[in-house]
Amino acid sequence: MMATRRGVIEVIDFHKSFDKKTIHSGVNFYVRKGECLGLIGGSGTGKSVLLRSLVGLEKPDQGQILIDGKDIVPMREAELVEIRKKVAYAFQGGALFDSMTVHDNLAYPLREHSKLSTSEIDKQIQEQLEEFGLLGTDKLYPASLSGGMQKRVGLARAIMMRPEVVLLDEPTAGLDPYNTKRIQESILSLKSRGVTSILVTHDMPTVYAVCDKVALLYEGRIGEQFTIEQLRQEPPGIMSQFINGESA
Amino acid sequence: MENINAPITRFMLDIFNFLGGVGLLTRQVVKELFRGKFYGKLLIEQVFQIGTRSLPLIVVTAVSIGMVMSLQFGLGLEKFGGKLYVPKLLAVTILREIGPVFTSLMLAARVGAGIASEIGSMVVTQQIDAIRALGTSPIKTIVIPRVLACLIALPLLVSIANIVGNAGGLMIGATELNLDPSFYLLKVLSTSTLSDYLSGFFKTFFFAMFISVPSCYFGLTVKNGTKEVGIATTKAVVVASILILIGDFFLSKLFWIVERSV
Numbered sequence: 001m002m003a004t005r006r007g008v009i010e011v012i013d014f015h016k017s018f019d020k021k022t023i024h025s026g027v028n029f030y031v032r033k034g035e036c037l038g039l040i041g042g043s044g045t046g047k048s049v050l051l052r053s054l055v056g057l058e059k060p061d062q063g064q065i066l067i068d069g070k071d072i073v074p075m076r077e078a079e080l081v082e083i084r085k086k087v088a089y090a091f092q093g094g095a096l097f098d099s100m101t102v103h104d105n106l107a108y109p110l111r112e113h114s115k116l117s118t119s120e121i122d123k124q125i126q127e128q129l130e131e132f133g134l135l136g137t138d139k140l141y142p143a144s145l146s147g148g149m150q151k152r153v154g155l156a157r158a159i160m161m162r163p164e165v166v167l168l169d170e171p172t173a174g175l176d177p178y179n180t181k182r183i184q185e186s187i188l189s190l191k192s193r194g195v196t197s198i199l200v201t202h203d204m205p206t207v208y209a210v211c212d213k214v215a216l217l218y219e220g221r222i223g224e225q226f227t228i229e230q231l232r233q234e235p236p237g238i239m240s241q242f243i244n245g246e247s248a
Numbered sequence: 249m250e251n252i253n254a255p256i257t258r259f260m261l262d263i264f265n266f267l268g269g270v271g272l273l274t275r276q277v278v279k280e281l282f283r284g285k286f287y288g289k290l291l292i293e294q295v296f297q298i299g300t301r302s303l304p305l306i307v308v309t310a311v312s313i314g315m316v317m318s319l320q321f322g323l324g325l326e327k328f329g330g331k332l333y334v335p336k337l338l339a340v341t342i343l344r345e346i347g348p349v350f351t352s353l354m355l356a357a358r359v360g361a362g363i364a365s366e367i368g369s370m371v372v373t374q375q376i377d378a379i380r381a382l383g384t385s386p387i388k389t390i391v392i393p394r395v396l397a398c399l400i401a402l403p404l405l406v407s408i409a410n411i412v413g414n415a416g417g418l419m420i421g422a423t424e425l426n427l428d429p430s431f432y433l434l435k436v437l438s439t440s441t442l443s444d445y446l447s448g449f450f451k452t453f454f455f456a457m458f459i460s461v462p463s464c465y466f467g468l469t470v471k472n473g474t475k476e477v478g479i480a481t482t483k484a485v486v487v488a489s490i491l492i493l494i495g496d497f498f499l500s501k502l503f504w505i506v507e508r509s510v
Contacts, residue, residue: 057377077385084383091381095374109382112285157382 006030008165008196009054014063016049023049024060025220031165031213036187036197037225038207040242041217047200048092050217051167054198055089056080067165085113088163092170094154096142102129102153103138109160124160131189132156133182148179155186159195166190166197172206184209204243208232216242266487270465273387277395277461280387290393298359298394299401303408309354310409313346314338314416322425331425335435338417340444347410348448349496352455355402356488360463363394364484367467368477376468391464398460403452410445447503454499458491 007030014027023046031037041047052058054065056072064071072083096105106125110116116124129135132152142150151171159166168187172180180203187210190197199211207214213225216239226239234240321334367390370376379386414436421427466480466487 052377055381057380077380081383084381089381091374091378093374095378095381097375097378098373108384112382112384 007032007035008068009198010064010066011050011054012064012066014050014053014065015061016046016053016058017061022220027063027217027220027222029215029222029225031196031198033196034191034194035212036191036199036210038211038214039198039200039217039222040202040204040207040214042242043202045217046220047217048169051089051169051198051200054167055084055087057089085161086163087165087167088158088161089167090151090155090158090169090171092151092173093147094142094150096150096153096157098142100141101138102134102140102142102145105142105153106138106157106160109157113161128156128160132186148175148182151175152179152182152186155183159190164196166195168197168199168201170201170203171199172201172203180206214239218242266462266465269469270461273391273465273468274457274461276387277392280385281392284385284388287389287393290389291396294393294397295400297362298355298397299404302355302358302401302405305354305358306351306405306409307412309350310347310413311416313350314342314413315420317341317346318417318420319424322421326425331427332435334421334425334427335417335432336439339414339436339440342413342417343410343440343444344448345496345500347413348406348451348455349492351406351409352402352452352459352492353489355398355405355455356459356492357485359398360459360484360488361481363460363463364467365477365481367464368470368480369474371468371470372474372477386468391468394464395457395460398456399453402456402459403449406449406452410448443507447500447507450503451496451499454495455492458495459488462487462491 010030011027014024015022016024027050029037039047039050049058053060054067054072056075056077060073063073065073067083067087070083072080075083096102097108100108103122103125106128107121110121110124114121125138126135129138132155134149134152134156137145137149137153142153145153155168155171166187171183171187175183184206187197187199191210199207201207208228208231211228213227214231215222215225218238223238231239231243318334318338321337322331325331325333325337367376370390376386376390379389418429418432418436421432422429463484466484470476470480
């Protein structure tokens with residue numbers, strides 16, 4: 001199939017099964033540059049698997065994943081490194097390295113991929129900590145941080161390399177309103193810098209607060225994408241049922 | 249009929265899966281070892297974790313075994329008037345077999361379990377995925393430092409165990425068997441050859457691979473939560489121990505053939 005280019009990210013005919021159980025049966029969607037797409041759907045519908053596939057952590061059984069027009073599905077780990085510098089993934093639980101301090105967690109991508117001096121890295125880390133409201137936590141280990149702080153450090157680490165795309169896996173799940181708001185502000189700040197993002201979540205207020213468009217993953221497929229305005233005015237069919245808790 | 253065969257088939261499939269997985273992991277380790285960035289600091293950390301931190305355990309094991317064997321050899325040979333052969337017998341046994349095998353088994357128990365559980369926990373908490381998502385390789389940052397650290401630490405630990413084991417034997421020889429310490433030491437030094445030492449020493453590189461690669465493999469293949477971390481840890485220790493014991497026979501045979509042909 002020829003790759004048509006409609007967005008920074010484009011998923012074409014994505015199929016994925018686990019142990020003969022079909023999770024995705026022909027998912028198609030795209031995200032334009034600078035947009036934030038909210039990906040919603042019931043638990044176990046494969047939202048995270050889909051998100052993981054966009055950065056090559058999972059391989060689809062069939063289909064194409066175009067990042068900047070390049071299909072990443074046939075790429076090897078070594079080739080995916082360049083993609084992963086551009087596409088950041090913020091894990092649901094933060095996935096912080098528990099043997100490293102917050103400072104070293106944030107320094108990790110810079111030490112790996114940049115030629116910055118130690119003082120420049122330290123400066124960037126302090127700026128990032130300030131932006132995420134984490135000043136003073138740099139010497140702490142992840143185990144001594146709250147869940148909300150771990151998520152914020154995870155997001156801060158993911159965007160240390162100034163990526164073009166950020167994939168957010170339930171960044172506000174289990175957080176109190178204060179931390180939820182801080183995460184929302186961080187996503188909006190990314191948006192203001194022109195960063196494209198996909199937000200997997202069940203948290204509809206966050207979707208309304210930060211997303212431009214919303215897509216529902218239902219029965220292994222994604223139907224039409226709706227703008228937030230459309231969603232506010234008259235959520236169509238199954239989307240309305242999902243939002244109102246009438247179907248999974 | 250199907251029910252009778254099912255466990256055997258599953259067992260055989262598990263073995264083939266393990267062999268294939270370990271083979272592929274070894275290939276990746278070799279491939280990535282000579283490509284890109286080398287993590288010297290992580291290697292030093294692992295040498296400390298695997299080598300230095302195992303030292304007390306290895307010393308206690310070696311000295312105990314040296315003492316027990318010296319006593320047993322002494323008691324057994326005394327009946328035939330062969331007490332004077334204890335130093336030679338003990339030295340050769342420790343250098344060729346007991347030193348490398350027991351040190352490796354102890355390391356398999358301590359380090360193999362540690363590697364599998366640490367990597368398994370990292371898989372469960374998505375830290376391995378995070379390493380990949382941040383554009384780095386878990387083989388380079390996690391597996392290679394541990395494999396190399398085992399390859400560096402185990403031969404050194406075995407060398408120490410050989411010395412300490414013989415010292416334990418000497419202690420018992422002098423105190424319980426009434427052998428003159430100078431005579432004991434002279435006998436050990438004059439009757440043990442370089443080939444005795446090398447035969448045991450070369451085995452340790454294989455044993456280091458038998459411990460580190462399966463342990464990393466079992467850690468990396470953890471899938472379904474923390475329960476599997478425990479299973480992976482057990483498997484790592486059991487498989488590494490079996491590989492050491494079976495491998496020891498074939499390596500001894502191999503070195504025996506080599507020694508005879510030289």
